[in-house]
Amino acid sequence: MKILVINCGSSSLKYQLIDSTTEEPLAVGLCERIGIDGRLNHTPSSTGKKEVIEKAMPDHKVAIGMVVEALTNPEYGVIKELKEIDAIGHRLVHGGEKFTESVVIDDEVIKGVEEVSPLAPLHNPANLIGVRACQEMLPGVPNVGVFDTAFHQTMEPVAYMYGLPYEYYEKYKVRRYGFHGTSHSFVSARAIEALGLDPDNSKLIVCHLGNGSSVSAIKNGKVIDTSMGMTPMEGLVMGTRCGDIDPTIVEYLAHSLNKSLEEVMTILNKESGVYGLSGGVSSDFRDLDAASNEGNEKAKLAVEVFSYRTAKYIGAYVAALDGVDAIAFTAGLGENNTVVRGQIMSRFSYLGIKIDEEKNKIRGEETVISTPDSKVKVIVIPTNEELAIARETVRLVG
Numbered sequence: 001m002k003i004l005v006i007n008c009g010s011s012s013l014k015y016q017l018i019d020s021t022t023e024e025p026l027a028v029g030l031c032e033r034i035g036i037d038g039r040l041n042h043t044p045s046s047t048g049k050k051e052v053i054e055k056a057m058p059d060h061k062v063a064i065g066m067v068v069e070a071l072t073n074p075e076y077g078v079i080k081e082l083k084e085i086d087a088i089g090h091r092l093v094h095g096g097e098k099f100t101e102s103v104v105i106d107d108e109v110i111k112g113v114e115e116v117s118p119l120a121p122l123h124n125p126a127n128l129i130g131v132r133a134c135q136e137m138l139p140g141v142p143n144v145g146v147f148d149t150a151f152h153q154t155m156e157p158v159a160y161m162y163g164l165p166y167e168y169y170e171k172y173k174v175r176r177y178g179f180h181g182t183s184h185s186f187v188s189a190r191a192i193e194a195l196g197l198d199p200d201n202s203k204l205i206v207c208h209l210g211n212g213s214s215v216s217a218i219k220n221g222k223v224i225d226t227s228m229g230m231t232p233m234e235g236l237v238m239g240t241r242c243g244d245i246d247p248t249i250v251e252y253l254a255h256s257l258n259k260s261l262e263e264v265m266t267i268l269n270k271e272s273g274v275y276g277l278s279g280g281v282s283s284d285f286r287d288l289d290a291a292s293n294e295g296n297e298k299a300k301l302a303v304e305v306f307s308y309r310t311a312k313y314i315g316a317y318v319a320a321l322d323g324v325d326a327i328a329f330t331a332g333l334g335e336n337n338t339v340v341r342g343q344i345m346s347r348f349s350y351l352g353i354k355i356d357e358e359k360n361k362i363r364g365e366e367t368v369i370s371t372p373d374s375k376v377k378v379i380v381i382p383t384n385e386e387l388a389i390a391r392e393t394v395r396l397v398g
Contacts, residue, residue, distance in 0.1 A: 001086040003390040008130025013063050018390040026078040031063040042070040044078050051076045064133040088134050088143045089393035092127045094120035095147035102392040105143040144393040151185040152178030154222040178226035180208045184216045186388040187381045191328045195377050203321040205314055209334035211239035217317035225320050227313050237306050239283035242272035277302035285337050307343035326377040335382050336363040351376050
């Protein structure tokens with residue numbers, strides 16, 4: 001089967017066309033600046049040559065049309081006609097408690113996603129725009145929704161409930177949901193396979209570290225806790241998100257800065273994290289590493305705070321799991337930043353963890369970076385959320 005995987009944001013659209021037999025992408029691409037001017041970057045895997053198409057994209061329907069044109073283009077396309085696309089898999093961010101696993105999308109599902117959209121007002125509506133555009137452009141082709149929150153729905157109430165009046169959970173579904181579920185699912189399964197662990201008797205901690213970051217505790221293949229909460233702001237310090245803070249800070253800043261609640265929330269979401277801590281140097285750890293090496297103390301502090309907070313969550317999840325067999329690093333930062341991995345793991349000598357400094361220098365490759373005598377294995381695994389979505393799509397419609 002050929003599966004078109006769509007990840008639709010408010011002004012962008014990432015896609016891959018994946019051959020489910022080989023599990024390799026036939027083409028990858030990105031539509032940027034939708035609603036502004038429009039640019040499509042399309043790369044066929046056979047040539048590796050990026051094609052850049054500048055064209056107005058007033059909405060996502062036009063963007064989907066351009067994706068279809070690129071995939072079928074006589075010069076750089078990878079299929080001859082649309083009927084070669086067997087199914088479409090969509091990343092849907094928030095499923096609330098309605099959706100605890102991937103689903104074939106129909107009108108009832110769309111209605112359900114709309115109902116939980118207040119939990120993810122920036123993401124779910126954009127995701128549904130992509131779904132509707134695909135339904136219109138490729139009628140008759142089945143669409144599957146894969147939820148960021150679904151993999152985490154095995155958490156027990158002791159892990160997902162907040163210390164708030166219980167009625168807020170009953171009436172408004174205020175609880176921890178967790179995100180990056182497709183990544184945590186893919187990486188945990190791969191870690192079990194790569195390390196030869198027993199799927200039914202294993203304790204894993206997965207660190208998905210990037211501009212958005214989260215940590216999950218996974219026992220016997222199922223999540224028992226995760227760091228992101230009702231929204232992706234909770235948990236680790238991130239690129240521009242603050243992570244865990246004293247809630248009273250929101251009120252204090254609103255009064256001190258004479259700003260509205262919405263303005264303060266914008267600060268916490270878009271102007272904080274390592275970007276804010278570094279004094280605005282960057283939210284990109286490559287820039288922070290460079291600035292640190294040049295003696296910028298704020299940049300150095302930002303990286304150290306990130307690493308420290310991540311180590312605290314790992315330590316907490318060792319307790320939640322009552323031990324740990326392996327720790328996996330993934331996503332852009334987890335896969336590529338030697339400094340951060342080293343800083344985090346330096347705090348776990350008490351667990352008998354020993355890191356091979358040479359192996360820890362790798363970037364973007366699946367590698368065990370702990371020494372053979374390390375009591376806990378530490379592994380780097382490149383995530384592949386698109387493949388995870390494609391697999392779920394094949395499972396439901398194949």
